[in-house]
Amino acid sequence: MTARWIRAALAGLAVLGLTLTGCGGADDDGSRAGTGGTLTVFAAASLTETFTKLGKDYEAAHPGTRVVFNFAGSSALATQITQGAPADVFAAASPATMKTVTDAGDADGTPAVLVRNQLVVAVPKGNPHQIGGLADLARPGAKVALCAEQVPCGAAAKTALAAAGVRLTPATLEQDVKGALAKVKLGEVDAALVYRTDVRGAAAELDAVEFPESARAVNDYPIVVLKHAGNPDGARAFVDHVRSDAGLAVLTAAGFQAPPNR
Structure with a gap:
């Protein structure tokens, strides 16, 4: 054996x-x-x-x-x-x-x-927190979901944030992109860095905020x-x-x- x-x-x-x-x-x-x-x-x-x-x-x-x-x-x-x-x-x-x-x-x-695939910022429909790019995710009080670094969406997020010179402390680190997306849907966070495809699939509930640094983190x-x-x-x-x-x-x-x- x-x-x-x-x-x-x-x-x-x-x-x-x-x-x-x-x-x-x-x-x-x-x-x-x-x-x-x-x-x-x-x-x-x-x-x-x-x-x-x-x-x-x-x-x-x-x-x-x-x-x-x-x-x-x-x-x-x-x-x-x-x-x-x-x-x-x-x-x-x-x-x-x-x-x-x-x-x-x-x-x-x-x-x-x-x-x-490419990252976007997922926000609730209508973008109530007026998030326009990565820098807004670091505003005081902003609650953001990221994927854990060992997960591809987390590694891509790390690259994009570094390219933008943005440092933030996430409210939660999820083990896959669906977990991060769910946090926005449930109203537990203000935004999440996820794939464009995931937000498109949830277009009835969420909006996508594009940001230029995502081009540096294509998966x-x-x-x-x-x-x-x-x-x-x-x-x-x-x-x-x-x-x-x-x-x-x-x-x-x-x-x-x-x-x-x-």
Whole structure:
């Protein structure tokens, strides 16, 4: 019994405790050859809405396939993968978190940049606190949510704030971008530094304040088939699906930017 087998078994039990979102489709045991069966995709929290749609589209095009997602902060997902959690595809919100997986030898091939994303300041509808840029986040009494530094949105926020010469003490540090966004929705903070795509998806409740320093903190989103994928054929087909012109159209409609090579 190898050490990796033991790690995989333990990580697999841990993953069972996570909230895994399936897209529907046939309930398959994953044993079928080809692109059928169950496909497990670990993806950055900011991809939740778009990948859920792309997963449904993929299932419709591949009868007998069930796509199961684990959405969370990229750093947490990378750790789960390197500890042996069973997954077929990893889509991260930064090259740094993907590097954790490639350095551990858990990627099958070279990751490809899927899309890019950029930060905005999320504020309640109507911008009641009149926030016009990063400097306003440091005003006395301002309550701001940031992602933790080890999370891609937190690392990007740190870069943007440094570029603007702004220092602030956040009211809260969240483990993924959805957590930071929720703090604004609930009225617990005045603003949060999150991705443009997340605010666009919550346009009924929130407004986005653009700021020039965000151009210094653009995040590339790499995607890769995992080396120990239980469904490698399905994994490769899914990656091709989300990187296709149709897949890119879904992603860019949500506010993601096409990668430089597209």
